[in-house]
Amino acid sequence: MIKVGVVGYGTIGKRIADAVRLQKDMELVGVTAHSYNYRMEIAQKKRLKIFAADGIEELKQNGIKPEGDINDLLGQVDVIVDCTPKKLGKENKEKYYLPKKVKAIFQGGEKHKTADVSFVAQCNYDEALNKDYIRVVSCNTTGLCRTLFPISKKYGIESVHATMIRRAADPWDIHHGPINAVVPVLELPSHHGPDAQTVLHDVNIFTTAMSVPTTLMHMHSLIVDLKKEATAEEILDLFRKTTRIRVVRNAERVRSTAEIMEFAKDIGRLRGDMPEICVWEEGIGVSDNKLFYLQAIHQESNVVPENIDAIRAATGFSDGQKSIEMTNEALDVDHF
Numbered sequence: 001m002i003k004v005g006v007v008g009y010g011t012i013g014k015r016i017a018d019a020v021r022l023q024k025d026m027e028l029v030g031v032t033a034h035s036y037n038y039r040m041e042i043a044q045k046k047r048l049k050i051f052a053a054d055g056i057e058e059l060k061q062n063g064i065k066p067e068g069d070i071n072d073l074l075g076q077v078d079v080i081v082d083c084t085p086k087k088l089g090k091e092n093k094e095k096y097y098l099p100k101k102v103k104a105i106f107q108g109g110e111k112h113k114t115a116d117v118s119f120v121a122q123c124n125y126d127e128a129l130n131k132d133y134i135r136v137v138s139c140n141t142t143g144l145c146r147t148l149f150p151i152s153k154k155y156g157i158e159s160v161h162a163t164m165i166r167r168a169a170d171p172w173d174i175h176h177g178p179i180n181a182v183v184p185v186l187e188l189p190s191h192h193g194p195d196a197q198t199v200l201h202d203v204n205i206f207t208t209a210m211s212v213p214t215t216l217m218h219m220h221s222l223i224v225d226l227k228k229e230a231t232a233e234e235i236l237d238l239f240r241k242t243t244r245i246r247v248v249r250n251a252e253r254v255r256s257t258a259e260i261m262e263f264a265k266d267i268g269r270l271r272g273d274m275p276e277i278c279v280w281e282e283g284i285g286v287s288d289n290k291l292f293y294l295q296a297i298h299q300e301s302n303v304v305p306e307n308i309d310a311i312r313a314a315t316g317f318s319d320g321q322k323s324i325e326m327t328n329e330a331l332d333v334d335h336f
């Protein structure tokens with residue numbers, strides 16, 4: 001059993017903790033608490049072991065019984081999954097993981113150079129094998145890599161132009177916006193293109209981005225110049241056969257991110273999650289060698305399977321395809 005600890009029990013961390021518990025080859029040793037909140041009450045009700053990253057007195061005053069502090073957690077794990085807010089992963093690496101010689105998986109809020117490799121399982125699992133520090137790229141970058149990789153492999157890519165239409169905040173988040181504006185990212189390219197190249201090293205990609213008043217999902221509009229000719233039907237077939245991509249259909253009245261989220265709830269997904277990248281069948285088009293498509297990204301969940309595969313890669317499980325299948329099976333990905 002691979003012993004796993006989760007540092008940072010928020011949007012991503014709580015999902016990864018649940019996902020680890022569903023793997024037959026992993027054991028969740030515990031999660032950290034940074035301050036007292038309802039998530040800690042839930043963790044305690046789920047009988048997770050809680051280790052105080054901070055605020056131990058506040059936790060105790062509120063009836064949370066920590067097993068120890070973050071150092072106690074580090075002493076019991078093979079791998080830590082760091083799910084703290086951006087930049088804290090780097091600090092934690094220097095303060096805890098490096099001195100204690102503990103392997104760690106970081107999230108997309110960290111810089112590429114904080115880890116040995118940036119990671120999307122179906123693109124570069126082998127590159128991450130036995131690495132001490134692996135960074136699962138952001139939700140947007142994961143979405144770009146998952147669909148561009150099979151296209152690049154089969155048809156070759158001259159160049160990609162993609163626009164990220166980003167959700168303003170996660171659904172629970174009362175602090176961020178916009179709530180009544182479209183905010184362009186005035187940085188060209190937006191950071192997503194260079195970030196995708198940390199995984200897809202040879203893909204020539206240029207991205208632009210904006211934030212819009214929604215919390216449900218991100219949307220991407222992609223234009224891909226192909227090296228070899230393809231039809232829209234062939235691309236659709238390729239997406240249908242590729243893991244962690246779901247083709248959705250306007251014809252079935254899945255016309256929006258709202259309907260995708262409702263679909264995820266209706267098929268019984270925990271928290272209504274949709275870790276697959278959703279590509280609209282009717283949105284795929286080809287003109288000369290230019291391919292157009294639209295995809296929706298559930299930012300809260302699409303990186304969760306990647307983190308599970310990153311744990312296996314870090315601990316030397318050498319068969320990436322098998323890891324993806326095991327993760328998919330345990331998390332019900334691709335099944336419906």
Ligand code: NAD
Pocket residue numbers: 007008009010011012013032033034035053083084085086087088107108109110137138139170299300303
């Ligand atoms: P979050 O704010 O929801 O959760 C962060 C958690 O870390 C909170 O529970 C907080 O209490 C805890 N925390 C804060 N400081 C801590 C510390 N010093 N030690 C231990 N715990 C601490 O954040 P999130 O959205 O889960 O993001 C985590 C990482 O995942 C970031 O790198 C982010 O960029 C990345 N990510 C987020 C999303 C998303 O849409 N939310 C998607 C993909 C990747």
